[in-house]
Amino acid sequence: MTTNSRLSPLSVTNLTVAYQKKPVVRNVTFEVAEGELIGIIGPNGAGKSTLIKAILGLQPVLTGETLVYGKPYKSQRKLVGYVPQRESVDWDFPTNALDVVMMGRYGHLGLLRRPGAKERAIGMECLSKVGMADFAGRQISQLSGGQQQRVFLARALAQDATLYFMDEPFAGVDAATEKAIITLLNELKKQGKTVLVVHHDLATVDQYFDSVMLINGEMIAYGPTATTFTEQRLQEAYGGRLTFIKSHQAEEPAATARAGR
Amino acid sequence: MSGMLNLFTDPNLQWILIGSMLLGLSTGVIGTFAYLRKQSLIGDTLAHAALPGICIAFMLTGVKSVGYFMIGAIVAGMIATVGISWITRHSRIKQDAAMGIVLSVFFGLGIVLLTQIQHSSYGNQSGLDKFLFGQAASMTASDVYTMTGVAVLLIVACALLFKEFKLISFDSGYARGLGFSVTALEQLLLWLVTVAVVVGIQAVGVVLVAALLITPAVSARYWTDRLGVMTVLSGLFGALSGAIGTWISAGTDQLPTGPLSVLTASALFVASVLFGPRRGIVAKIVRRYSAKKEWAAENGAESLPESKTGSSVKDREVSA
Numbered sequence: 385m386t387t388n389s390r391l392s393p394l395s396v397t398n399l400t401v402a403y404q405k406k407p408v409v410r411n412v413t414f415e416v417a418e419g420e421l422i423g424i425i426g427p428n429g430a431g432k433s434t435l436i437k438a439i440l441g442l443q444p445v446l447t448g449e450t451l452v453y454g455k456p457y458k459s460q461r462k463l464v465g466y467v468p469q470r471e472s473v474d475w476d477f478p479t480n481a482l483d484v485v486m487m488g489r490y491g492h493l494g495l496l497r498r499p500g501a502k503e504r505a506i507g508m509e510c511l512s513k514v515g516m517a518d519f520a521g522r523q524i525s526q527l528s529g530g531q532q533q534r535v536f537l538a539r540a541l542a543q544d545a546t547l548y549f550m551d552e553p554f555a556g557v558d559a560a561t562e563k564a565i566i567t568l569l570n571e572l573k574k575q576g577k578t579v580l581v582v583h584h585d586l587a588t589v590d591q592y593f594d595s596v597m598l599i600n601g602e603m604i605a606y607g608p609t610a611t612t613f614t615e616q617r618l619q620e621a622y623g624g625r626l627t628f629i630k631s632h633q634a635e636e637p638a639a640t641a642r643a644g645r
Numbered sequence: 646m647s648g649m650l651n652l653f654t655d656p657n658l659q660w661i662l663i664g665s666m667l668l669g670l671s672t673g674v675i676g677t678f679a680y681l682r683k684q685s686l687i688g689d690t691l692a693h694a695a696l697p698g699i700c701i702a703f704m705l706t707g708v709k710s711v712g713y714f715m716i717g718a719i720v721a722g723m724i725a726t727v728g729i730s731w732i733t734r735h736s737r738i739k740q741d742a743a744m745g746i747v748l749s750v751f752f753g754l755g756i757v758l759l760t761q762i763q764h765s766s767y768g769n770q771s772g773l774d775k776f777l778f779g780q781a782a783s784m785t786a787s788d789v790y791t792m793t794g795v796a797v798l799l800i801v802a803c804a805l806l807f808k809e810f811k812l813i814s815f816d817s818g819y820a821r822g823l824g825f826s827v828t829a830l831e832q833l834l835l836w837l838v839t840v841a842v843v844v845g846i847q848a849v850g851v852v853l854v855a856a857l858l859i860t861p862a863v864s865a866r867y868w869t870d871r872l873g874v875m876t877v878l879s880g881l882f883g884a885l886s887g888a889i890g891t892w893i894s895a896g897t898d899q900l901p902t903g904p905l906s907v908l909t910a911s912a913l914f915v916a917s918v919l920f921g922p923r924r925g926i927v928a929k930i931v932r933r934y935s936a937k938k939e940w941a942a943e944n945g946a947e948s949l950p951e952s953k954t955g956s957s958v959k960d961r962e963v964s965a
Contacts, residue, residue, distance in 0.1 A: 442818050461824040473816045477681065478872045490812055491823035496805055523870040543823070 391454040393418050393547045393578040394439070399448030401431070401438045407446065408434050410602045416595070419576045421569055423583045423593035423609070427622050430600040432582045433469070436549045440466055452547060462491060465545030467536050469552055475525045481535045482507050482520040488542030510538040513571075515564050530561030537568060548572065548579040555584065566592060589613055658895050664784045665887030665906055667796040668848050672841045673861035673883025675799050677876045679838055680862040681814040686744045687726070687835070688858035691842045692851045693748045694718075694725035696755025696777060699846075700762060703773060711791050714776075715843045722839040725751055752851075779850025781891070781902035788847065795844045799837055803876065810834060811872055849903030857883060860910040867921030886910035 395415040400407050409431040416422055424432050437443035439450050441457060452460035465488075485507040486499050493499060511517050514534040519527060527535065533553055540548060553565050569592070572579055580597075583589065589596060589609065596613050598604040598621040605617045679687055698721025702713045725747050732743040759774065775783060803810065812820040813830050821827045838858070845854040865878035890906030919926050 437818075440822050442821060461822070464822070466819065466822045468816070468818055472818065474683075477815045478866060478870050478875050479811070479815065480870070484815070487812055487815070487819070490808060490820075490825070493808070495809065495825075498808055539819075 392416055392451075393453060394580070395451045395454075396439060397449045397451075399435070399438060399450070400446040401434050401443055401448075402446050403434075408601065409438060409599075412448070412599070412603050414597065414603060414606050416578060416580070418578055419573060420578055420594040421573050421592065422578070422580045423589050423596045424580060424599065425583055425586070425589060425596055425613075425621065426599040426604075430621070432599060433551050435599065436466075436551055436580070436582065440464065440549065463546045465540040465543040465548040467540045467548070467550040467553055469555070470529065470533050470536060475527075475532060477524065480521050480523055481516060481527065481531075481538075482511060484524060484535050485510050485538045485542050488539040488544075491543065506542055507538075510541040511535075513541060514538045514568060530557040533557050533561060534564060537565060541568075546577050548577060550579065550581045552582045552584060554588075586618070655895075658891070660786055660789050661781055661784050661902060662888060662891045664789045664792050665781055665848060665891045665902060666884040667789070667792040667887075668845055669857060669861070669883030669885070669887035669906065669910075670880045671792070671796040671799045671883070672845055672854070672857040673865075673879040673881070674803050674876055675834075675837050675841045676858035676862040676883070677865065677872075677879045678803070678810050678814055678834055680859055680866075681872075682834075685859045686741065686748075686855075688838060688842055689855035690725055690729070690744045690748045690751075691718075691722045691835075691839050692846060692854045693755070694721045694751040695839075695843055695846060696851050697721055697751055697758055699777065699843075700755055700758035700773075704758070704762065709773060709776065711788065711844070711847065715840065718843040718846075719836065719839050721751065722835075722842075726835055755851075776847055777851055779846065779848055779853065779901070779903040781848040781894075781906075784848065792844055795840055799841060800880075802833070802837055806830070806833075807873070807876075849907060853904060853907045856907045856910060857886070860907070860914050861886065864910070864914045864917040867917035867924050870923075882910065882913050886913060 392415045397413050399409060399412045401409040408429075412435060424435070426432050434443060438445045438448070439457065450457045452463060457464070482504070486503050488510070489499060489503045489506060493503070508517060508520060511520055514537050516531060516534050516538060519531060519535075524532065524535065537550075537553065540550070554562055557565070569579055569581070573594075581593070583592070590613055593609050595607060596609050597606045598612065598617055600621045604621045605612050676688065679685065695718035698717035698719070699714045700717075701721075702717025703709065706713050728747045729740065729743045732738050732746065733740050738746075755777075759777065762773065809820075809825060809830055812823075812825065813827055813834075817827050817831070820830075841858065842854050845857055848854075849857060861879040861882035862875070864882050865875045868878055869875050886906045886909040889909040890904075891902050893905050893909075894900050894902040917925065920928075922928055
């Protein structure tokens with residue numbers, strides 16, 4: 385598993401997640417290399433967000449193990465940063481952009497200690513890294529969708545993690561924000577950090593990511609973008625689902641067999 | 646009028662005044678978080694759930710003691726909230742419907758138990774119904790001491806855990822990711838709300854106590870975009886409602902303090918909705934009007950030279 389050479393930032397073994405009885409993520413096993421940008425690709429309902437949430441312990445799992453730098457996730461939380469989907473919170477909350485970014489420091493502060501001047505400085509620095517320094521005092525409901533996304537990114541930066549999960553950061557943002565995000569991703573990579581990104585736009589995958597993970601309930605393929613992001617593999621990830629819907633009963637064993645390969 | 650003056654001399658009235666203000670302050674502060682966590686109805690549920698809890702506590706001990714009642718109400722409240730989360734987890738029923746179901750089951754049970762108590766000989770039961778349906782006028786010095794304790798507890802807890810409560814109210818999933826034990830914090834918050842509700846029941850009754858929890862918080866939201874300010878304002882609005890309620894009640898013969906406090910809180914709410922600086926209705930109308938005017942002025946400025954040239958052409962024609 386992780387006994388080979390250096391410790392992987394993230395190694396997942398046999399992860400299975402079910403919301404009701406039917407597993408949404410089945411037997412997913414993978415190990416990521418340090419300092420890579422990894423795209424998680426798959427159709428709607430393929431379990432991309434669920435996979436991330438399960439790794440982060442936000443979603444109960446049926447089976448499976450998650451190791452972060454060789455240790456269980458629970459003991460390594462400080463090393464892990466998470467950018468949830470923008471819609472997951474109420475943006476009418478009474479707070480401003482800087483305050484949200486400072487939340488990234490709360491884990492380091494621990495219980496009871498209040499954020500102070502040091503946290504403000506870190507918060508401002510992270511806001512300016514995403515080009516949002518001018519909006520520090522702005523009530524968060526008055527930010528545009530792209531700006532809200534950047535605030536969430538700045539919050540993750542403030543956390544100063546080494547392994548990042550981002551759930552569709554590019555969803556519904558304009559070209560300027562997309563560019564800001566990708567610049568940031570590359571900077572994180574330069575610092576040796578590992579970033580997993582749930583991504584939807586197939587056109588940009590080969591420019592943005594070093595590796596891709598194609599999932600559709602189970603792992604379809606995982607590897608370097610150049611060799612993995614192929615038409616045939618995509619057909620498997622996206623087209624497979626279509627036949628799956630057509631003949632529900634007959635296709636299921638076939639799909640499981642493919643996962644075992 | 647003489648009653649209003651009595652407020653400052655009559656020791657009984659002073660206790661009621663202090664008690665009502667402390668109650669409003671506590672419920673206002675803790676209500677901010679309940680409201681922001683979209684659990685406005687949780688206060689209502691806890692208050693109704695407290696009814697059977699208090700009845701059972703009374704049946705077991707035979708004494709009217711706020712301490713025992715609080716234990717009964719907290720146990721019942723915990724069972725109610727566990728029931729709600731069990732229903733939402735194991736069925737397709739949403740939280741609001743689940744709250745509605747649990748709330749009415751507990752209230753029904755409470756009324757049955759209360760009737761049972763009244764028709765049998767459980768200790769000194771006189772006044773239990775007054776306690777459950779609220780009578781601020783019956784507050785004594787010892788009740789006020791209890792309320793002081795509760796107010797201090799709630800305010801200290803909210804001050805110490807302000808950062809944590811803010812985080813779980815805004816983004817509980819992220820809080821869990823940072824390593825905070827969100828379940829424990831949520832339970833604590835719920836427990837604090839229950840404590841506030843139970844002391845509030847005595848003053849305003851099981852039906853109205855939810856209003857003291859939510860109305861000041863909603864009003865405060867209209868005046869500020871900062872959580873700290875909102876929490877303080879909400880507490881102040883609550884305390885003010887309690888004070889004005891007591892004051893009006895003291896000046897009249899038959900009007901009850903608790904419901905008057907709730908009505909005062911509602912009046913403050915209406916004022917906030919109307920006159921809140923950014924979100925208020927008046928501010929919105931003014932903004933709309935000035936935007937319209939500005940737009941008209943800009944467009945007018947563009948069309949003005951045209952009409953001028955037009956008229957000057959005409960002038961020339963006339964002169965020619």
